[in-house]
Amino acid sequence: MLITTENSKDRQQHGRSGPIPMSYGKHPTPFGEALVALTHLGLCHLDFFDDDSTTALSQLRKNWPHANLREDPDATAPLIPAVFTPHLPLSLLQPMPLRLHLRGTDFQLKIWQRLLQVPPGNLISYQDLALSIGQPTAARAVGRAVGQNPICYLIPCHRVVRSDGSIGGYRSGIARKEKLLASEIPHRKSGSGTPV
């Protein structure tokens, strides 16, 4: 998967090259409605919402202050199957490979990309995530960065839990986090016996 990243330095370099064209749309997913946004460089935003999309929309504007937003569900619709059914034959889903366009600080980008390596059914703690990027004392900072994940589900922030085994937080509702995790249970390798 090709990922284009944009950190604060790039932002400076790029300077004011004018507003970035961006299409967005609201679409149903297996886990509720989602707001999805796309630039010419790829999928840049995916966020669940419940009844009202206004909060989700303002979050999108906040993440991309100088984007020129235009509602265009036809442009974003194909992304839904691409994201939520990644195991189906590619030919049915993707004329082009799924690309991501991520914007964040270096730290955030590091966390998000590390998160992409956590497979379905797998869990990792905020602490271990911190360890895995070589910053053993940054667990809380990690929590913060994880919470700002711009592409829900695809970047599986729902697979991050507390060290003590409790579920931890989730931006769009603990209930949704539980639902997401439950849907992945079949993927887990469970030994034949006595879990508990």
Place this chain on the structure above:
DNA sequence: CTTTAGAAACATG
């Protein structure tokens, strides 16, 4: 309008 400094906020341990 841009920069700076300091405080406050956090999906933790």
Place this chain on the structure above:
DNA sequence: CATGTTTCTAAAG
């Protein structure tokens, strides 16, 4: 209560 990073606010330049 310490932790690291980001965001918010106020004040200058």
